[in-house]
Amino acid sequence: MSVTASLHQAAEDTFNAIESLLLGKHEQVELALVTLFASGHLLLEDLPGMGKTTLAQSLSAALGLEHQRIQFTSDMLPADILGVSIFDQQSSDFRFHPGPVFTQLLLADEINRTTPKTQSALLEVMEEQQVSIDGEVHRVDHPFFVIATQNPQTQFGTFPLPESQLDRFLMRISLGYPSAETERDILTQGDSRGRIAAVRPTLDRSRLLAIQAECAKVHAAPDLIDYLQRLLQFTRDSEAFHTGVSPRGGLALLRAARARAWLKQRRYVVPEDIQELLLPVLSHRIRSADERSDLSAQRLVSLLLDEVDVIR
Amino acid sequence: MNNWLTPRALNWQLAALWAAVLPHLLILPLWSALMLVACTGVRIQIYRGIWRFPPWYIKLALLGLLWLGLLYSFDRDTLMRGTVALLVGGSAFKLLEIHTRRDALVLIYLSYLLIAIQFLFEQGILAGLCALIAFAVVMGSQVALFDPRLRAPLPSLRGTLKLILPALPMMVLLFLLIPRIGPLWSVPLDTGAAATGLSDSVSPGDISSMTRSDELAFRAGFDGPVPTNSDRYWRALVYSDFDGRSWSLSKRLGPVLETVETAVGRYSYEIIMEPSHRPWLPVLDVPLSVQGADLRGARQAVSKSPIDKRSSYRVTSASRFELQSVLNARSRARNLAFPTDQNLQTQALASQWWRESEGQLDLFIRRIASHFNQSFVYTLQPPLLGANSVDQFLFESQRGFCGHFASATALLLRAAGVPARLVGGYQGGEYNAGAGYLTVRQWDAHAWVEYHDPERGWVRFDPTAAVAPERIEQAAEDLFANQPGFLADRPLSPLRFTNSGWLLEARRAIDAMNFSWHRWVLNYQNQQTDLLRSLLGEITPVRMALALLIPGALIMGFVGFNLRPRRSKDALVRAQQKFERVAAGLGYRRQPSETFGELARRIKTQYSDSSPALDLLAFIEQRMRYSPEEVDRAELIRALKRVAKVLRLESMRVSRRNALAGLKETKERDAGSTGR
Incomplete structure (x- = not known):
């Protein structure tokens, strides 16, 4: 078994393990893995109780990664998450x-x-x-994967993330309500959190890094790059978009597409990879030009798909 | 994205409808406007999401209201306007059910129709300009409907121009060359009913109040000299029959012309006649020849059919002439006839004067004139006259307008044994020196007398000139301005205010513009004939057809050439286009986001026999386009061609099979039904 094949096997096992804990969330689990393999960060936007924490915990369990959780509150300070330098009397040092x-x-x-x-x-x-504190630089471990969750901003007492910061997340997805059938299964099986502990890691740190390296090497052909560029250009030319997608957004899209292609066991990216990722990767990077109209990101993406020819 | 309306498209649509309807609102009853305002308001509320689309019963009720309004406001005589009101109402209601792009298109086409209809009522420059603006707005709204850009406030100018420009040369060509054919049917427009200053009989005693209308009667453009005001007698009708009260056209007026024996001082001019809905044409006294109309007995110019649209004709007239110096017995008898049992006082007066003037016609005429000059008053508000109207006028009221004077004079002449007749037409006209033409309005309508002098033939005599010479020498509007009947029907007529100074100049300039517009655009007919002659030599149907077809074919060919599907030089692109065509023929249109491989996979579900070729295409395309491997383009081209061929064959097989199956089914059914 070649290295690549075993990595694919491991990725598939991971996928299956997580999916068994999040019933009916095939697509979202796949997107989460794509984000992880593309070395990106994930923003989950959902109401409480939709399985965000379950997703994060099962990911960390299946990947064999150590994980931390921060519950953000309005009185939290940067030091609470980054850490502090404290004077140690014994060593007379910070x-x-x-x-x-x-x-x-x-x-x-x-x-x-x-x-x-x-x-x-x-x-x-x-x-x-x-992290830089008091002039000292502390490197964060690698891989470093953030899953942030937020409530939809219609709720009280929130500080919406500015667009420039939303950009740091590779994807924004929401889990959404389960289908009726899935919900019946969930109700029958009970809370899946207890079962997370039973999940055995299917990946480890070194293999995850190897997968990330392989993903970055997936081939993107000139035809595909052209298509991607046309998509980006359309967001800048079309009057439907408030502002066009930045080059960083384009890079993010390509990075995610590569990881998706790898996950699908392809050595090259096809247009479908990009098309499938348009919504999760771009939804927090694009805004409709007409504030009043109900042109959601969904609609803008279907506009992209309808107007930009993949072949030209 | 295909069917919903952007806010801009909606705004433009409302603007388009309003632009098209606005000129109509001026002539429609107020409730039409209110209805449109209400529907627009409702539409905006619906769009803002505040109200919902009205249910069917409300729409039905609105329709009922519309019909009630129509029945209330219009009758048979105003049918045309009623129809327009119906159309406007319908368009307004359409606002309440615009859901998709198709509905919006219906409204836009309605707007185009409304713009065109405007020309039924008004064809001046201003109307043309209004229509042009409205057309631009409607066109803009049509472009906005298909414009993918959501934010721009204005629809794409380039898109609009692209639509209009190819049509322009065609329009010019059609305008220049298509022969003007008379209307196939005529629309009963409401304006014709009562407006003209001429009618087929004159009975002055029955009129107590004359309204002088400023409506345009005709314009005359002169090639050479222009007659002075006192020579501007526009002859239209000759009334020979008198029944004691009213003068009417002679029914037996034959085709034989009265001959003009000497003619001096020629005027050559073109008249552009406004619609009068009658066949009589005014010409300067006396016409020698008329192009575009006939000269009938008594030298009346008559059109072949009533003037229902603005038309033009050319006339040559002589200012000094001798008309029919020898009168035959029948004419003589007709022009002497009058009921001897009426107006006895007048008859007596005539014989008295004739005796006093010792049979000299000149003296007799002078006698009449001086009599009028003594105590008669020219007025537009004469009293009504009783049974012996001429007697009453001459001896009691002594107040009247041209008809009274002319009628009395003619009777006096006949009673004295001088053949005489009443002539109706126009007198005067406003000369526009800059553009060299005369404008004659309905208020210039006039009546005078012709009597027969054995030495000089028919002689014009205007008794009104004796009592009110200023009527002849001054322009009518100056004269009548202080009379109560003047412009009584038009309290706000611009002519009330523009009788002097720069306003007058401006009015004349605008009028001159209108004249050119009528002459060169609306009545482009004689000029067209000249143009065609100079282009084609003799006008034959074959040459006409060629003159139309060749440039038309060139223009259409050019447009078609620009619109042709471009055949690419790239063999791959050609193969792709072919596959796309075949697939589209089978009902599988490639989506922009779809690669050919994906399209092939979609088709595979229905055309399973072709699936190996389709799979191969998908495989090769993906490898060639997206994998790092080097794959020859020729391979993809071959795969595409192969798929196109295989698909076509299979689709033929499938349709044949279906047809056979259908046939078989029919047969079985027939067999079953006969067996039963």
């Missing part, structure tokens, strides 16, 4: 006490409950993969 971000998988719960200052502290770690 000793750094790492905060919860120093982990491999971080579940940041209700990130929009905390102040922008604390939010930006977390987002900086996500981008830089390091």
Whole structure:
């Protein structure tokens, strides 16, 4: 069995393990894995009780990663998540006490409950993969994967993440309500949290890093790059979009598409990879030009699909 | 994205409807406007999500209201306007049921129709301009409907131009070359009923109040000199029959022309006649020849059919002439006839004067004129006259307008044994020096007398000139401005205010513009004939057809050439287009987001016999386009061609099989039914 084949096998096992805990969330589990394999961060937007925590916990269990969880509140300070330097009387020195971000998988719960200052502290770690405190740079472990959750912003007492910071998340997805059938299964089987402990890791740190490296190497043909560029260009030219997608957004889309292609056991990206990822990758990066109209991200994406020819 | 309306499209649509309807609202009853306002308001509320679309019973009730309104406001004479009101109402109601793009298109086409209908009522420059603006707005709304850009406030100018530009040369060509054919049917427009200043009989005693209307009667453009005001006698009708009260056209007026024996001082001019709904044409006294109409007995110019639309004719007239110096017995008898049992006083007066003037016609005429000059008053508000109307006028009321004077004069002449007749037409006209034409309005309508002098033939005599010479020498509007009947029907007529200074100049300039517009655009007919002659030489049907077909074919060919599907030089693109065509023929249109491989996989579900070729295509395309492997393009081209061929064959087989199955089924059914 080649290395690649065994990695694919491991990824599939991981997928199955997680899916068995999140009934009926095939697509979202796949997207979460794609985000992870593309070394990105995931933003889950949902009401409480939809299985966000279950997803995060089962991911960390199946991946064999150490994980931390931060429940954000409005009185939280950056030091609460990054850590503090405390004077140690014995060694007469400042000793750094790492905060919860120093982990491999971080579940940041209700990130929009905390102040922008604390939010930006977390987002900086996500981008830089390091924490600077008192002039000292503390590197965060690799892989470093953040799953942030937030309640839909119609709720009270929230600080919506600014667009510039939303950009740090590779994808924004929501789990949504289960189907009637799935819900009956959930009700029959009871809470799945108890079963998370029973999950045995199917991946480990080194193999995850190997997968991430392989994903980054997936081939993107000139034809595909052209298509992607046309899509991006359309968001900038069309009057339907408030602003076009940035080059960073384009890179994110390609990165995710590569990981999806790898997950589908392909050595190259096909247009379908990009098309399937348009909504989760772009939904928090695009905004309709007409504020009043109900052109949701969903509609903008279908506009992209309808107007941009894949072949040209 | 295909069927829903953007807010901009909606705004434009409302604007389009309003632009098309606005000119109509001026002539429609107020409730039409209110209905449109209400429907627009409801539409906006619906769009804002505040109200819902009205249910069917409300729409039905609205329709009922519309019909009630129509029945209330219109009758048979105003049928045309009623129809327009119905159309406007229907368009307004359409606002209440616009759900999809198709509905919006219906409204847009209605707007185009409404713009065109406007020309039934009004064809001036202003109307043309209004229509042009409305057309632009409607066109804009049509473009906005298909414009994918959501935010721009204006529809794409380029899109609009692209639609209009190819049509422009065609329009010019059609305008220049298509022969003007008379209307196949005529629409009873409401304006014709009562407006004209001429009628087929004159009975002055029955009129107590004359309304002088500023409505345009005709315009005359002169090639050479223009007659002075006192020579501007526009002759239209000759009334030879007198029944004691009213003068009417002679029914037996034959085709034989009265001959003009000497003619001096020629005027050559073109008249553009406004619709009068009558066949008589005014011409300068006396017409020598008329192009575009006939000269009938007594030298009346008569059109072959009533003037229902603006038309033009060319006339040559002479200012000094001798008309029919020898009168035959029958004419003589007709022009002397009058009921001897009426107006006895007048008859007596005539014989008295004739005796006093010792049989000299000149003296007799002068006698009449001086009599009128003594105590008669020219007025537009004469009293009503009783049975012996001429007697009453001459001896009691002594107040009247041209008809009274002319009628009395003619009777006096006949009673004295001088053949005489009443002539109706127009006198005067406003000269526009800049553009060189005369404008004659209905208030210039006039009546005078012709009597027969054995030495000079028919001689014009205008008794009104004797009592009110200013009527002849001044422009009518200056003269009548202080009379109560003047413009009584038009309290706000611009002519009330523009009798002097720069306003007058401006009015004349606008009028000149209108004249050119009528002459070169609306009545482009004589000029067209000239143009066609100079282009084609003699006009024959074959040449006409060629003149229309060749440029038309060139234009259409050019447009078609630009619109043709471009055949690509790239063999791959050609193969792809072919596959797309075949697939579309089978009902599988490729979506923009679909690769050919994906399309092939979609087709595979129905055309299973072709699935190997389809699979191969999907496989090759994916490898060639997206994998790192080097795959020759030729392979994909081959796969595409193969799929197109295989699919076509299979689809033929399938349809044949279906047809056979259908046939068999029919047979079985027939067999079953006969067996039963």
